[in-house]
Amino acid sequence: MFRWAKGYAYTGKRLFEKTVTIQYPQQKPKIPEGWRGRHYFYPDRCTACDACARVCPTEVITVVSHRDPETKKKILDDYTIEFERCILCGYCEEACPVDAIKMGDVYELASYAREQEFMTQEKMLPPGYSTDVVVHGQGEAYRGGDYRTKPEKKVNH
């Protein structure tokens, strides 16, 4: 008979509780640890082993490198991510043996054009790094082909 009173009591109790709404532009949400946002790339750590590019399921990572003829070591020329297709799985972070790529906590990534979502090394610099560490390619691979536009794969449409 007094079931309605029970309902009203519950509503009245909730009425004076603290609101759950996060006032987003003024108040930023608490990002949990281990959450994967846009990458941070450390050009000084990268050894150009190509592990991240091989493990990437959507093939967005491009590592351009050349081999030093004297020391026989790989030298990084450029590192880019086509972020529009990236699914933020974090496999690249797992595969990297030297922690050169890390998933960050950046999520405000909306843009007016698809071209703006092409991530260069400058865009992926971690906080506190200056642009001096960015690698400007000197190798043959960098100067040679237009690696930024991959050849179209054959897909049966």
Place this chain on the structure above:
Amino acid sequence: MAVEQRPGAGTAVEVREVPSLMTEEEQTLHKNVFLTTIDAVTGWGRAHSIWPLTFGLACCAIEMMAVGGAHHDFDRFGVIFRPSPRQADLMIVSGTVTKKMAPLLRRLYDQMPAPKWVISMGSCSTCGGPYYEAYSVLKGVDQIVPVDIYVPGCPPRPEALMYGVMKLQEKIMDESMPDWLRKRVKR
């Protein structure tokens, strides 16, 4: 206006227009103060009462629903989800657009009234995402509708979508008279 005398031209004086330091937009603003104010008012009104058509196709739709909920509360931006394209002026394409769905998306876009915008939410609708080599998935909704904002992520956080809507609001505020109205004025 500047007066300049050419050597060898005798007493003839040539009058040349000095290029203004103002940008083209500022010049227009000086000429049309009243109309630009109306533009600002209409832009403000449009930007703060965006009614999106829910176009949830995949897991991004769950995040879109979360934005509508109490925790994130899209109503603070004046965004109220509409089920009908006739009442909407923004289309949030959230999810994988298959080639079977593409003509229907275009039809719903055509049914929306004139000042209309499109947000492509998630990597699937932006460029196919993980299905970028699939035979049945559209590689980007910008192939069939004009997209204003791209929100990357798989799926994006609710805040990422809210940031996208805020960027769209900035864009709408900067827009002056829309094309459909301009055509009507010219007639």
